[in-house]
Amino acid sequence: MKSAHPAARPFWLVLLFTCLLSLNAHAVDDDENIDEMDEVTPEELSYEDIPVDERIFLREWPKVPFNTAFFDYTPEQIEARWDEFMVGIRAPFPSADYLEYMISNYPEIVEGVEAFNGDFEDFSQKNIHVWRLFLRGDLQQAREEGMKLGVIGLYPAMFAQILQAIYLTERQSDKYMMLQDVANKVREHFHILERAEDDPIAAEIVAFTKLGYAYALARIAEESPVPVIVFRRYIGKIKGGAEEVVELIPDHPLGHAFRAGVDAGIMRRVGRATGRITYGARSTVVDESFGKAFEMAPDIPILNYEYANALIYMSRKRDLNQAYDYLARATRYTPAWSMDALDTMYAFKRLQEVRLFDEQYRSFRSFERQRRRFSRVTDRNLTNVMTAPLTMDMMEHPEKYALPPQEH
Structure with missing residues (x-):
């Protein structure tokens, strides 16, 4: 990686100073002001996009912690239950008719795609297969197969990668790169x-694209230092x-929830004021959009669980009982596919x-700072569902839990 150019250093120092001024200007109480730096x-602060080491895609990824046979559906079942599976993310079903329309109007989406030979029914089945892999939880294979299908296959491939990054990746640094x-x-x-935004038939794929892009960046930003968030x-x-x-x-459910979560996340990091x-x-x-x-x-x-997080980010402990109720509700769903299972x-x-925050911390800001410090010292991804939840020993002695240097 390149280090910052000397000319860039005064800028990031000014940026830090500006953030500190904001801290003093808008402080209300211990939990209402901006995070300490x-x-x-x-x-x-020398790059806007995190450098990606392509070797992370050559290694075998950790598997989902459940039997993928639970969510293995036939192509016919996937088509019949598509609206149920996609009720949140609203991805369009890749039928032969839909693909024919999209490819006829936007031929760039199959440029250089060897898997497309002009047979729309065949291409539809190939895309449905990628979704089948994604639905059942074969996330690395979904990524690899989807990448061969051009733009249409890219979307399930990238959402599979997002799930892998958030829920199954051990290292925070790998999560960020993915x-x-x-x-x-x-x-x-x-x-x-830009060409497809005014096309009502293409609207769902455009929204799906924008959601994936913004959501990936949001998951990086939520744990990044404030100066980094501002600089990038x-x-x-x-x-x-x-x-x-x-x-x-x-009428995009996750679109509204994501819109609400963005505002709640901003309040989490810099306070309400x-x-x-x-x-x-x-x-x-936040309340209206989640509603x-x-x-x-x-x-x-x-x-x-996102609404529970939003309640905590906005109100700290004032609405904690309600947040508990929503988190508990999220754990009780019977999942229909891999994303639901990992979310649960x-x-x-x-x-x-x-609970750790509630029982051991008076200040939400202190809890958040120690939580981020733990991840920074250990390089552990705290949203990985296969690792143990945080404890006070982990928070107070992160060096004991640091991962060894990465082997390539």
Whole structure:
């Protein structure tokens, strides 16, 4: 990696100073002001996109912690239950008719794609197979097979990669690279989106694309130091993407939930006052958007645990009992496919984390700072569902839990 150019250093020092001024200007109480400055290096402020080491895609990825046969559906079952599976993310079904329309109007999506030979029915079956892999939890294979199918196959491939990064990757550094890779690959096709935004038939795939891009960046930003968030312009990219999703598809459940989660996440990191004044983040938007999402899709585990997180981010311990209820509800769903299963598992882990905060910390800010410090010292991905929840010993002695240096 390149280190920061000397000319860039005064900028990041000014940036830190600006953030500290914001801390003093908008402080209300211990839990209402901006985070104290996490440690940040000049190198982190020398690039806008995280450098991706391609070797992470050559290694065998950890498998899902359940039997994939539970969610292995035939192509006919997938088509029949498509609306049920996709009620949250609203991906379009890759039927032969849909693919013929998309390829006829946007031929760039199959440029250089050897798997497409002009037979739309055959191409449809190949795309459905990628979704079958994704639905049952063969995430690395879904990525590899989807990447062979051009833009249409890229989307299930990248969402499989997002799930792998968030829920199954051991290292935080690998998680960040995998999420950045998603953002990079999706961004390469933004020029197609500009042409397709006014096409009602293409609207779902455009919204799906914008959601994937913004969501990948949001999962990086949520644990990054505030100066890094500002320097890389995460908030504008994420907030803009979230708003575009619901503009394109007004009845998009996860679009509304994501839009709400963005505002809650801003309040988490900079407090209500700075969040409202600087970034337009409002608790009313959070409540209204989650309300819409629950009306459209009341039985999705991710909506429940994200709303629980939002309550904590906005109100700290004031609405903690309600947050407990939503987290517990998220753990009780019977999953229909891999994403639901992993969301449910993470909700259980997050529930243990919130109990630690409730029982051991008076200050949400202190809990968050120690949580981020643990991840930074150990390089452990705290959203990995296959590792133990945080304990006080882990929080107070992170060096004991540090992962060994990466072997390539």
